[in-house]
Amino acid sequence: xxxxxxxxxNGKGYVTLYGICIGVGVLLAFLxxxxxxxxxxxxxxxxxxxxINLLISTTFGFFCAAFFPAMGExxxxxxxxxxxxxxxxxxxxxxxxxxxxxxxxxxKHKGSLLDVxxxxxxxxxLAHGIGRMGCFFAGCCHGHVTDSVWGVVFKDYGPDxxxxxxxxxxxxxxxxxxxxxxxxxxEKFEYNMSLWMIGYGSFRFLIEHxxxxxxxxxxxxxxxxxxxVCILLVAGGIAYYFIMSPFIKRRKAxxxxxxxxEPAKSPTASEDVTDVPEEEVKADSVPNIEEK
Numbered sequence: 330x331x332x333x334x335x336x337x338x339n340g341k342g343y344v345t346l347y348g349i350c351i352g353v354g355v356l357l358a359f360l361x362x363x364x365x366x367x368x369x370x371x372x373x374x375x376x377x378x379x380x381i382n383l384l385i386s387t388t389f390g391f392f393c394a395a396f397f398p399a400m401g402e403x404x405x406x407x408x409x410x411x412x413x414x415x416x417x418x419x420x421x422x423x424x425x426x427x428x429x430x431x432x433x434x435x436x437k438h439k440g441s442l443l444d445v446x447x448x449x450x451x452x453x454x455l456a457h458g459i460g461r462m463g464c465f466f467a468g469c470c471h472g473h474v475t476d477s478v479w480g481v482v483f484k485d486y487g488p489d490x491x492x493x494x495x496x497x498x499x500x501x502x503x504x505x506x507x508x509x510x511x512x513x514x515x516e517k518f519e520y521n522m523s524l525w526m527i528g529y530g531s532f533r534f535l536i537e538h539x540x541x542x543x544x545x546x547x548x549x550x551x552x553x554x555x556x557x558v559c560i561l562l563v564a565g566g567i568a569y570y571f572i573m574s575p576f577i578k579r580r581k582a583x584x585x586x587x588x589x590x591e592p593a594k595s596p597t598a599s600e601d602v603t604d605v606p607e608e609e610v611k612a613d614s615v616p617n618i619e620e621k
Contacts, residue, residue: 350463375440390423460500526566
């Protein structure tokens with residue numbers, strides 16, 4: 330489409346539509362996070378901590394997105410060169426660091442990682458959807474040659490029309506993001522991360538059959554490394570649901586028992602907050618008439 334630089338200074342090119350889409354996607358993701366955290370009544374100090382965590386994790390995610398394709402190129406050609414970005418590698422790398430930072434510093438904050446992880450999943454999907462629009466402008470991540478009416482010519486990849494798989498992902502991500510946001514705001518749905526892992530992993534596995542990129546690594550004929558990652562992503566999403574369900578239920582019980590955030594210390598995985606005495610909950614919710 331339009332991979333060219335938009336600004337030229339002293340013969341050097343700066344700023345592309347790809348870069349603009351990536352930047353806009355990240356910015357809107359942070360805005361969505363702050364808005365949803367406010368709607369979800371997440372502790373403001375924990376929102377600040379998570380914002381810093383997201384910034385660090387996003388930066389590390391970009392590194393992973395560039396590093397692993399470069400490693401793949403090293404295996405194939407013997408040359409370690411940064412060129413393409415892999416969303417799957419970036420998302421997985423960034424998510425792992427996000428979890429690690431949240432767990433390491435969990436005792437220093439009143440909030441819990443469980444309060445924001447479902448929101449963070451929505452932000453990830455939004456950023457990816459807008460970023461994929463940048464891939465469309467750049468011409469990367471395209472599909473096979475086609476003679477269908479929706480074929481698009483990407484000038485850097487020959488004169489033949491190709492399947493615009495990037496736009497398929499844009500539509501999927503934006504629809505999924507909308508669905509996840511509604512689920513969280515209406516039902517306080519806490520399994521958006523699992524929903525994204527299963528949904529996107531399945532969708533991306535199917536899209537891989539339509540994509541045509543010479544830089545991809547193949548484990549076997551017709552089976553790419555990305556397909557393997559997609560299978561692991563779906564399996565991880567299923568495992569996430571079953572592993573995290575007990576912790577999510579405990580967290581909900583804790584917030585129900587202590588709506589004002591008391592005691593200040595959040596429950597750890599070893600503390601069963603579902604065992605909060607019923608008398609204590611009633612004592613907190615019923616005013617003492619005799620004292621008046």
